[in-house]
Structure formats: structure tokens, C-alpha cells
Amino acid sequence: MSATDYQTQGRLAVIRLQNPPVNGLGHPLRKGIVDGLDTANADAGVDAIILIGASGTFSGGADIREFNTPAMFAEPSLATVIDAIEASPKPVIAAIDGACMGGGLELALGCHYRIAKADAQIALPEVKLGLLPGAGGTQRLPRVIGLExxxxxxxxxxxxPAKQFKGTDLFDAMAGDDLLADAAAFAETVIGKTATLIRDIKVQHPEAEGFLMVAKNTVAAMSGHFPAPVKCVEAVAASVGKFDKGIATERKLFGELVxxxxxxALRHAFFGERAASKITDVPKDTPTRQIEKVAVIGAGTMGGGITMNFLNAGIPVRLLEMKQEALDRGIATIRKNYEGRVKKGKLTEEKLEQRMALIHPTLSYDDLGDTDLVIEAVFEDMDVKRQVFEKLDAVMKPGAILASNTSTLDLNKIASFTQRPEDVVGLHFFSPANVMRLLEVVRGDKTADDVLVTVMKLGKTIRKLCVVAGVCDGFIGNRMVNKYVAQALAMLQEGALPQQVDKAVESIGFAMGPFRMSDLAGNDVGWYIRKRHYEEYPDMPRMPIADKLCEMGRFGQKTGAGWYKYVPGNRKPQPDPEVEQMILDTCQELGIERRTLSDDEIRDRLVLSLVNEGARILEDGIAQRASDIDMVYLNGYGFPLHLGGPMLYADSMGLFNVERRMRQFAALPGADAKFWEPAELVKTLAADGKTFN
Incomplete structure (x- = not known):
């Protein structure tokens, strides 16, 4: 079936691109364009051809539904389509509005002429997928807007916006409200004329060689672990010479990057984010509930951050605290955060006041009753949660959604404190909640489908990446990080020091190692959870070094001392001899003979502890898919984007090698063999030569 519509208007042929939602350049659309060109060129009554997108958008580029399928490479390729356009004896005019990105812009650059609406969106975003434009974009664009x-x-x-390039050779004319009519009028002016192809224009720059050398050095210094930006510079540099040679260079570099x-990893993240929004066992036509007013319980760091998400989206918030002093302090902190954005030029004073006006402070639960969603952000203690949810059950209107921001506690138990467990859901925001993109949506055993769909939709409204998790201790992220931290602590007992462990993973791109992370979050948080776990699981291994640190009052940055010491006014961690001595003394008390650990061992033990627990999470049905786990770790825990997340990391390593490495760790002196027993899913996939993703 063709993804184009072909019609004639007098002397003009109009080829309309129609592959919703963004007219992705899939194989049917590519073939439809070539067929339309052939039809128009064979019709003696047609003198010019207009390419225009349906539904107010030209083309958003490649059709992502074809990625990793044979259709992606089937002829006619985009390069073949562009060759056919350039060879057309009749002028081809690209009429551009909406998105004109990636392959869509390359398609337009291949046309003889271009007319655009001023607000059309112009981009070549391939670098964000670790690629470069592969259909002539790096060669044609410098010829029309300049090298720099x-x-x-x-x-x-x-x-x-397209208007930024008004007056350049990128656009021959700017259109008004009626794009097709303006394109048709423009076409009449070029019929019978010989167009200059972009490929025949020479790149103009007074000091191209020097500029490109500086650009390459600058980009190399800023691109970190990603090779694509530097390859982009190399491809663009090739545009200074002959077009055909430049195209060959572009295709070679594209092939290297793919x-x-x-x-x-970047493509995995791109598709993983889209997959995360799909709930496999919930019908697509499930209706959503109306969310017009939100309530937040707790005006502390987390509650204030959660509140800001809704204020930013223009949603009024009833903010509840038990004492006026705490309420005033929380609102003052929100204002201060916004004032910081105003000083940086990222927010206007007017917007600040508009957002602050959406806060309705209260000291009474009775004032929450008419809101559509309430989120509690109170102390992480089951008795405290019980008190909150019993009160909410009494005051909230029927159909209101009751959400908990718990990071570890049993959501099913929390739901049982109400007479409406189907309305209860977990919304685990990550701190700082107004900055961090991840939102774990915890689905209780009785959470209704429409509640789940509603909060997933709301998550998009407040610009969060939502990942659905089932109920267990810690859900996806914290259940895995518990094993990660346990392994980090085990290595302290065996012979490592905090700074060596942190440096080992930070050297491969982690935002921070486990000990810096603990100091930032607060070591008392982990201590509180450990003490709960000691009671609930009497046979679990104790963590004496971490417990002693907390007994010393070293809770992290907030106390000026944790695994590291901190100078007032400076958050840079400094190794502390006092901590090192405590570690050595504890090991001596335990009769442990310390040894030297390599950075490779440290890295593998930390990452594979995540992988093994991630596999068990998949086995237990806590996560829907492996990529969901990766999205949690890329967006909530500082896992390096260039590695794609722990589960993709394991896939890249090969699950046979993963299982083998785990068994090597189990055989180390003093190792916890049970900890390193590979999950059944790891063993099964390794045996079958398969991967998580």
C-alpha cells in the first residue's frame, strides 16, 4: 500500500506524504515518492512537482518502526529517492511545515527548491542516536547555510525554526498560512527554469581549514565517550571538497558509527523510552480519569520537588503539612528554587508568580477532599503511611487516586489501609524530584487499569519518563541498588577503600560511585533500611563497616562527614584517614585478611550485581522488559548512557561470559557463593545463546 497521495492541480503534480504520525520515511513512502515522480515526469500536462506532508508536517525522518528490519535498507533507499529527485527534468519543490528533521530535511535538501512556513522545525538530530546524517545532510547543508x-x-x-534560515539558500521562499497555495504560486515562477542543484554549490568559508581544526578539537574535548560528534565534524569537513567524494566520506563514517x-546504546535508550510507556496487559482503549487538581502531603525536600512538577505544568496543588512553620519553610524553598532559575534567565518573574499562585497551602486533610490525585511524601515508615492513608480514605472523594512516594515499602500493604485499594498506586519520584526525569510507577496487586493509565499519561504531562514496576522491596531501582551497595561494602571488607571503588566505576562514566552516592543521599537512609531488613531477614549478612560509620554520626554531606569528609561550602569529597582506620580496625576484629582488588574486578562485581538482580526482577515479573530496567538505571541512578544500562551491558558482554564471571566471583576467598549464584534467567539465556533485550 502506498504511503503517498498523488494528485494534479492544473500544471502541477502534488505528491502528499502520508505516513502518520510524522510521515516517517518508511519503504512504502520512499517507493511512493519515486512512483509519483515517474508518473509526473511521464505526464506531458505536468510542468512541476510539489512534495508536501499530510497533517501539517513534512517529515520527521526515518520511520522508527523499520529500525532493525530489512525494510530499513530496502530500495529505494532515501539516497536513491534523492537521486531520482535531482534527476527529475521537471522542478521538484519541497513545501515544508511542521517537522522537517533528519531524513526529512535531507529529502528537502535533495529537491530543486524549498518553501517553508516560518515556524517549521528544522533539525538533523542523528547525533543523538550516535550517528550522523547518512543521506547527504553533512554535504548539502553546509552548501546552503554555511560551514559554521x-x-x-x-x-x-x-x-x-525555519525562519532562522530566511535569506539563506536553504529556503527559496517563506510561506504564509496556506502552504500548498503558496507553494503552487512559487512553482509557477520556476517552470521552465534550470535549477541549481545544491550539490553543485561550493561551500564558502574564509578560513575553512583552521576553523575545522579548532572545531574538531573543541568537539573532541566535549563529546566524552561518544564518537559521533567528532565523526560529524569529519563528515562536514569533507563538504569543502568535491561533492561525490564528500558523500563517499559521509557514507563511510556513517557505516563506522552504526x-x-x-x-x-543510544538507539537502545531511544526505543527503550518508547517501550516503557506500553503496558503489555492493559487494553489500549482503557479510559483515563480526569486530573485537574493535585494534593501533596509533606512540604519537605521531596514533597516540595514533587509539587514543583505540577506547578510547572500549570496544575494547582494543595500542599499539606502538620505545622505552619514546616509549611512556610517548604513554600519558601520552592520560591527560592524558582528564583534561582530567574537569576539564570531560565524563568521570568511573571512565570514565577504564576506558578507560586497555584500553591494552596493547608494544615488540614479536610481541604484535600476535592482533589483528583493525592501524593504522600512523608517519612518512610509503615506506621506513618498507615496513619496517612487511613485519613485519606476518609476524606478523599470517590474516584480520587491515592499515591505513595514510597521507595521501598510494600504498596499492597499500604493499599490495605484503605477501603479502595484499586485507587492506590505508587509514584516513586527521584530526588531532587523537580529535576530527576525518572518516575517509577508502582502497580499494586489491586491497582485499577484506569488508575495506571491515568498516572502514566500524567507522567508525560509533567515531563517524566515513567517505568511500571511491580511490588517488592525496593521495586526495580532500589531493589537492585541494594545488591550493588552490598557488593561495594563487601569489597571494603576484602581489601578496597571507598575512593578506589568509586574511582573504578567513575572511570567508565558512572556519574558517581556507590560511596559518593551514599554520602549524597544520606548514609542514615540506608542504615534505617538495613535495620528494618535485619529484623525482617534475621539470616541476612550484616554490614558492620557501614553500620559503624553511621554509629559515628557520619551521615554524609549533610553532616560534613560520611565515607569522605567535606569542607564547609565545598561538596568535593576528600578521603578521610579516620574512615580508612575504621575499615582496617573492623576487618582486624573480624579476622579478615585483606587483599588487593583490581579496578576490573571492582567494576565487574558492581555492574554484574545489578545484572543478576535485574534478571531476578524479570523472573519475578516486577519489570515488564529488560529495557525498562535499563531506562530506570540510565535516568535515575547515573548509569553511563554510552553503556546503555546494566542489562544491555550484559548483552554486550555476552551472557555466557556474564555467567562465567559470576562463578569466578563465587569462588573468591570469603565470597558469598549464594550472592553470586546466577539467576535462572541468566543461565537459560546463556545456554540458548540469547540476550536480555
Whole structure:
């Protein structure tokens, strides 16, 4: 079936691209364009051809539904389509509105002429997938907007309005409200004229060689673990010479990038985010509940951050605290956070006041009754949660959604404190809640489908990446991080020091190691959870070094001392001899003979502890898919984006090698063999030569 519509209007042929939602350049659409060109060129009554998108958008680029399928590479390829356009004896005019990105912009650049609405969105965002434009974008764009402007656009992947390029050779005319009519009028002016192909324009720059050398060095210094930005510079540099040679360079570099682990990781993240929004066992036509007013219980760090998400989206919030002093302090902190954005030029004073006006402070639960969603952000204690949810059950209107921000506690038990467990859901925000993108949506045993769908939709409204998790201690993220931290602590007993452990994982791109992370979050938080676990699981191994640290009052940055010491006004961690001595003394008391651990061992033990628990989470049905686990770790725990998440990391390593490495760790002196027993899913997939993703 064709994804184009072909019609004639007098002397003009109109080929309309129609592959919703963004007219992705899938194989049917590519073939439809070539067929339309052939039809128009064979019709003696047609003198010009207009390419225009349906539904107010030209083309958002490649059809992501074809990624990793044979259709992606089937002829006619996009390069073949562009060759056919350039070879057309009749002028082809691209009429552009909405999105004109990636392959869509390359398609437009291949046309003889271009007319655009001023607000059309122009971009070559391939670098964000670890790639570069592969259908002539790096060669044609510099010829029409200049070397520097093209390089900036390609290396950044930024989206800019078409009006920014008014007066350049990118656009021959700007359109008004009626794009097709304006394109038709423009077409009449070029019939019978010989168009200059972009490929025949020479790149103009007074000091191209020097500029490109500086650009390459600058980009290399800023691109970190990602090779694509530097390759983009190399491809654009090739545009200074002959077009055909430049195209060959572009295709060579594109081919090199496609197979890099960094590009695979970025593409994995791209598709993983889209997959996370799909709930496998909930019908697509499930209705949503109306959310117009929200309540938040607790005006502390977490409650204030949660509140800001809704204020930013224009949603009024009833903010509840038990004491006026705490309420005033929480509102003052929210204002201070917004004032910081105003000082940086990221928010206007007017917007600040509009958002603050949406807060309705209260000291009474009775004032929450008419809100559509209430989120508690109170102390992480089951008795405290019980008191809150019993009160909410009494005051909230029928159909209101009752959400808990718990990070570890049993949501089913929390739901049991109400007479409406179907209305209870977990919304686990990550701190700082107004900054962190991840939102774990915890689905209780009785959570209604429409509640789940509603909060997933609301998550998009407040710009969160929502990942559904089942109920267990710690859900996805914290259940795994518990094993990660346990392994980090085990290595302290065996011979490592906090700074060595942190440095080992930070060297491969982790935002921070486990000990810096604990100091930032507060070591008392982990201590509180450990003490609960000691009671609930009497046979679990104790963590004497971590417990002693907390007994010393070293709770992290907030106390000026944790695993590291901190100078007032400076958050940079400094190794502390007092902590090192405590570690050595504890090991001596336990009769442990310390040994030297390599950075490779430290890295593998930390990452594979995540992988093994992630596999068990999949076995237990706590996560829907492996990529959901990766999205949690990329967006909530600082796992390096270029590695794609722990489960993709394991796939890249090969699950046979993962299982083998775990068994090596189990055989180490003093190792917890039970900890390193590979999950059944790891063993099964390894035996079958399969992967998590």
C-alpha cells in the first residue's frame, strides 16, 4: 500500500506524504515518492512537482518502526529517492511545515527548491542516536547555510525554526498560512527554469581549514565517550571538497558509527523510552480519569520537588503539612528554587508568580477532599503511611487516586489501609524530584487499569519518563541498588577503600560511585533500611563497616562527614584517614585478611550485581522488559548512557561470559557463593545463546 497521495492541480503534480504520525520515511513512502515522480515526469500536462506532508508536517525522518528490519535498507533507499529527485527534468519543490528533521530535511535538501512556513522545525538530530546524517545532510547543508552554521546544527542535533534560515539558500521562499497555495504560486515562477542543484554549490568559508581544526578539537574535548560528534565534524569537513567524494566520506563514517557500542546504546535508550510507556496487559482503549487538581502531603525536600512538577505544568496543588512553620519553610524553598532559575534567565518573574499562585497551602486533610490525585511524601515508615492513608480514605472523594512516594515499602500493604485499594498506586519520584526525569510507577496487586493509565499519561504531562514496576522491596531501582551497595561494602571488607571503588566505576562514566552516592543521599537512609531488613531477614549478612560509620554520626554531606569528609561550602569529597582506620580496625576484629582488588574486578562485581538482580526482577515479573530496567538505571541512578544500562551491558558482554564471571566471583576467598549464584534467567539465556533485550 502506498504511503503517498498523488494528485494534479492544473500544471502541477502534488505528491502528499502520508505516513502518520510524522510521515516517517518508511519503504512504502520512499517507493511512493519515486512512483509519483515517474508518473509526473511521464505526464506531458505536468510542468512541476510539489512534495508536501499530510497533517501539517513534512517529515520527521526515518520511520522508527523499520529500525532493525530489512525494510530499513530496502530500495529505494532515501539516497536513491534523492537521486531520482535531482534527476527529475521537471522542478521538484519541497513545501515544508511542521517537522522537517533528519531524513526529512535531507529529502528537502535533495529537491530543486524549498518553501517553508516560518515556524517549521528544522533539525538533523542523528547525533543523538550516535550517528550522523547518512543521506547527504553533512554535504548539502553546509552548501546552503554555511560551514559554521551547518556544523553547529549537525553536531548539536538542535531543533531550530525555519525562519532562522530566511535569506539563506536553504529556503527559496517563506510561506504564509496556506502552504500548498503558496507553494503552487512559487512553482509557477520556476517552470521552465534550470535549477541549481545544491550539490553543485561550493561551500564558502574564509578560513575553512583552521576553523575545522579548532572545531574538531573543541568537539573532541566535549563529546566524552561518544564518537559521533567528532565523526560529524569529519563528515562536514569533507563538504569543502568535491561533492561525490564528500558523500563517499559521509557514507563511510556513517557505516563506522552504526556498529559502535555507543550508537547501539543510544538507539537502545531511544526505543527503550518508547517501550516503557506500553503496558503489555492493559487494553489500549482503557479510559483515563480526569486530573485537574493535585494534593501533596509533606512540604519537605521531596514533597516540595514533587509539587514543583505540577506547578510547572500549570496544575494547582494543595500542599499539606502538620505545622505552619514546616509549611512556610517548604513554600519558601520552592520560591527560592524558582528564583534561582530567574537569576539564570531560565524563568521570568511573571512565570514565577504564576506558578507560586497555584500553591494552596493547608494544615488540614479536610481541604484535600476535592482533589483528583493525592501524593504522600512523608517519612518512610509503615506506621506513618498507615496513619496517612487511613485519613485519606476518609476524606478523599470517590474516584480520587491515592499515591505513595514510597521507595521501598510494600504498596499492597499500604493499599490495605484503605477501603479502595484499586485507587492506590505508587509514584516513586527521584530526588531532587523537580529535576530527576525518572518516575517509577508502582502497580499494586489491586491497582485499577484506569488508575495506571491515568498516572502514566500524567507522567508525560509533567515531563517524566515513567517505568511500571511491580511490588517488592525496593521495586526495580532500589531493589537492585541494594545488591550493588552490598557488593561495594563487601569489597571494603576484602581489601578496597571507598575512593578506589568509586574511582573504578567513575572511570567508565558512572556519574558517581556507590560511596559518593551514599554520602549524597544520606548514609542514615540506608542504615534505617538495613535495620528494618535485619529484623525482617534475621539470616541476612550484616554490614558492620557501614553500620559503624553511621554509629559515628557520619551521615554524609549533610553532616560534613560520611565515607569522605567535606569542607564547609565545598561538596568535593576528600578521603578521610579516620574512615580508612575504621575499615582496617573492623576487618582486624573480624579476622579478615585483606587483599588487593583490581579496578576490573571492582567494576565487574558492581555492574554484574545489578545484572543478576535485574534478571531476578524479570523472573519475578516486577519489570515488564529488560529495557525498562535499563531506562530506570540510565535516568535515575547515573548509569553511563554510552553503556546503555546494566542489562544491555550484559548483552554486550555476552551472557555466557556474564555467567562465567559470576562463578569466578563465587569462588573468591570469603565470597558469598549464594550472592553470586546466577539467576535462572541468566543461565537459560546463556545456554540458548540469547540476550536480555
Amino acid at each position: 552554521a551547518a556544523l553547529n546544527l549537525i553536531v548539536s542535533g538542535s531543533i531550530v 556498529n559502535t557500542p555507543e550508537s547501539k
